[in-house]
Amino acid sequence: MDQRDIARIARVSSATVSRVLNGSSLVKPATAERVRRVIEKQKFIPNGSAAALRYGKSSSYGLIIPDITNPFFSEFIRSFQEILAVKNRDVLMASLDHHASRMQESIRRMMVRRVDGIALLAAEIESEPIEALVLNRVPLVTMDRRQTGPGLSDIAINNVSGMNEALEHLRALGHRRIAYIGGDSGLTISDHRRAAFIKAVKRVGLAADPAFLREGNYRISGGEKAMREILAMKTRPTALVTANDMTAIGVLRVLHQTGCPVPQTFSVVGFDDIELSDVIYPPLTTLRLSRQDLADTFVTALEALSRGPRTAGKQYTVGTRLVIRESTGPAPR
Amino acid sequence: MDQRDIARIARVSSATVSRVLNGSSLVKPATAERVRRVIEKQKFIPNGSAAALRYGKSSSYGLIIPDITNPFFSEFIRSFQEILAVKNRDVLMASLDHHASRMQESIRRMMVRRVDGIALLAAEIESEPIEALVLNRVPLVTMDRRQTGPGLSDIAINNVSGMNEALEHLRALGHRRIAYIGGDSGLTISDHRRAAFIKAVKRVGLAADPAFLREGNYRISGGEKAMREILAMKTRPTALVTANDMTAIGVLRVLHQTGCPVPQTFSVVGFDDIELSDVIYPPLTTLRLSRQDLADTFVTALEALSRGPRTAGKQYTVGTRLVIRESTGPAPR
């Protein structure tokens, strides 16, 4: 069953059916109505592949994330899809799950599908796949790479204001030794966040002790490992800031196991504000990075780039802000 | 850049390029090699829409889930995608996020894309969208609907063996009053699971007190609400079985807040074994339902149905088994 069949039954041409389907104003209302009725009656479903072939694009976007089981990303996906569903666009998702090698393969699959653009929230990307995208005029929007170009936009996370808030909060509570547990080192995202922490520490008049800067992996396990190392130190911090909430959950878990009450022995500040943050014990003080805002910005950026094939990229920013719950308290004396 | 361009450069016809791309054995190795080199050199990416148009199918599957932020489903997605990526198939995902109305719309979008089949892990489905799928010969594989037909398979969760294990475990620990917190009532999935619980209770020689059968919503909030109601009862249970781990987490949270140590005051058994189960406190005793097995079965079922347009559906089963951790212990006396 194709448009021609509908056309035949409705006694019009297939062009008219196409016009009706696409809401062209050129069709006489009565004709349109007649065609619509036939479409309805026949339960006709247009063939998206044909339209995609004709247009050279598929009205879908690719989305590449590092790890779908990290709630931050699944919550992001939800927002991203929701926004695009309203615009009648599909999402082709790929989760790397810590196999960096999948990046190439995912991008290729998306190019075969002729996606109208790719949102890349994942860690590093090598220049080769980027070149392939540029070459094929596929818009790319990255997160916190701080690099733009033709068809390439970036969304920076403004860690700084949030980190400043967090450090002021901790400082006001009397903390002077504050540690940071980052993400996988080497990722630009980790580096920026870490740098924002260091800057904020200095800003409140404290020294950034290198021993207090630990590495994690954005997962619970990384938080656990780093926290155990910290507990083994002779001079311990009294507060910890982590690169994301999963890391903070790992930290809390170790503290719980070793019988260190939070926030009496340590204050903990997370990053992201995943839904779980409000549900774990104690509810986590954290830097909120709105998935909704982030998803909105990604869509805006993608749409802007989709307008022209070599539109200049833009640098966008989304902010963070402190949400105070119960995992922070006065420094132990 | 299309196949004809490649053909021209390689001094062959586009048919030969197509053959090379699809690994046809009809091409002389030397020719194939030459073509491959040109493809490589030109960084040619075939157009999937054209192939899809030609074939009438898109080498992709649709996946519909109720809630992507429930770890059970995000873990499932990971497995499902991983299996299909190897087979070079894409996944078109839709998360309903508790808007049942999105089902129709999602199915329609998938039909427009001419998916080769749909995996439906979501709650209820009305007969209308199912008919549309059958009419268009789109294979459908559902979970725990226990209904099959031409082009329609089902994967039942064998709750029974797991529930029996759980009840035997609790019974051996001396529990006699055991409550159940289910999912949203009215869903076939909830009903089956609840029925399995009741059966298992009787099997270990206990009565299934209706007051001990509560309703939840598969989310943390449902577990919290039900647990608060249970705490308000005059005769309380000493153990709880929940319809999924998120519900159990809600239960644990309320018990924590009200100062009831687990498992000393209540034993709690979850369902699913999401990765978080091992990380919360206390680590959750739960009925493991392997996402890997489930995803494997879905793919197997979809592929079986894809072979012929009206292949008879099959009833599959995946099992559950008890994982004992620390949220269960001897009944308080």
Add this chain to the structure above:
DNA sequence: GTGAAAGCGCTAACAA
């Protein structure tokens, strides 16, 4: 072993 050519279903330019 390879090529020519038809056609998958749709849209848009042009004609009427």
Add this chain to the structure above:
DNA sequence: TTGTTAGCGCTTTCAC
């Protein structure tokens, strides 16, 4: 306001 028609890029007979 509507119809005719030429492709979009690919696969697949059918010839050679």
